[in-house]
Amino acid sequence: MQGFEHLVRKQDGQPIRYLVVDDSIFARKNLQRILAMFGGQVAGEAGDGRAAIEAYNRVHPDLVLMDVTMPDMEGIEAAEQIINHHAEARIVMVSSVGYQENVSESLRKGALFFVQKPPKPELLYEVIKRVLGDAAIVVAP
Template identity: 45%
Template sequence: MRLTLGNMLSSSGHEVVGEAENGVIAVEKYRELHPDLVTMDITMPDMNGIEAVKKILTEFPQAKIIMCSAMGQQKVVVEAIEAGAKDFIVKPFDEVRVDEAIKRVLG
């Protein structure tokens, strides 16, 4: 899924500066890279996406994070938004929806 989303972002003219296979690494990568935008999966090993969002936003309140979720995870999406995520995109990814979310979050 990271590869699919990365390809969509690249083909839309965005630069992918880093990837993380779990929430712990996502937080470390944010500290290191300070990206303009993060796309974060909810379901990850070691630290889930909700916990990672909270941790990143505690240290970097200006962080812009879009959550990725599978269909049927509406309760978790609400929790992610309450944790500070700016938007969400549902898997499987739709390129138009991904683009809309990024434009909305980046302003």
């Protein structure tokens, strides 16, 4: 397994806190496993868009990984609502359906990146690093 330098918050050196949103427990566990490789901490989980909004308000994560197709409220709508109330929110969409329409709409609604499932750890790492920008620093594990 590839080793990754850990990403931590620049402001306090603490692990990056993630909110993982997916209706599949399997997918959430897979993302958790990958984020652990980056030294991250899953601060919250949600299984649909509505729960994601509630979870965001509760945990104020550094970054959200959001599925698109979910029951109750889909990911793109949830992303839009989160960003409407928290302009600073950083949201990366993670979906198996990566055709242009989905990608464009996600970015139009305020998501910062779109990653197609299954997420490749090395790609996700680079995306997270880029999205966090100056808010994160890299440290040895």
